[in-house]
Amino acid sequence: MNLDLVLHICEPDAITELSTQKVHFENWECSNGLSLMLVKANIFKSIKGSIPECTKATDYLTAMDGQFIKSGKQMASTLMEKLSSMKHHGLKGVRDHIMRMRDLVTQLKELEIDISESFL
Incomplete structure (x- = not known):
């Protein structure tokens, strides 16, 4: 076809x-x-x-x-807020918490936002 x-x-x-x-x-x-x-x-x-x-x-x-263009600055701000406010509540394992944090850092790196090691 x-x-x-x-x-x-x-x-x-x-x-x-x-x-x-x-x-x-x-x-x-x-x-x-x-x-x-x-x-x-x-x-x-x-x-x-x-x-x-x-x-x-x-x-x-x-x-x-x-109609659906994303704002890079807005996305970076949202990701930084999520990363800085993440807390381990003990409901899931530490490994899962670390993997979610790494995922946020990877998304920030894709937006060309550098995260220093001291922050993590």
Whole structure:
């Protein structure tokens, strides 16, 4: 069915009577329509209203992605707050507590926030 053809191949030039790419263009156009319909059918209605209408699946996905851009500073602040306020309550093992702390540190490093060893 080549549903993802539209995501891997750029839109071909419009076909003319002399065009030899008619089959390629029709496959791309079919893939675009099916992909767009599939994406629209599987997102929440509350999200649909905030995304502008698009005729291409790639444009629609780009517009949808723009609605969910994360703020790196906000994420780093949240992670630092979680890390600094973590306490071991004894409900789970020490190993689990350490693994959760390491996970937070790894997420901070991905955001290019350096954590000194004295903090840990």
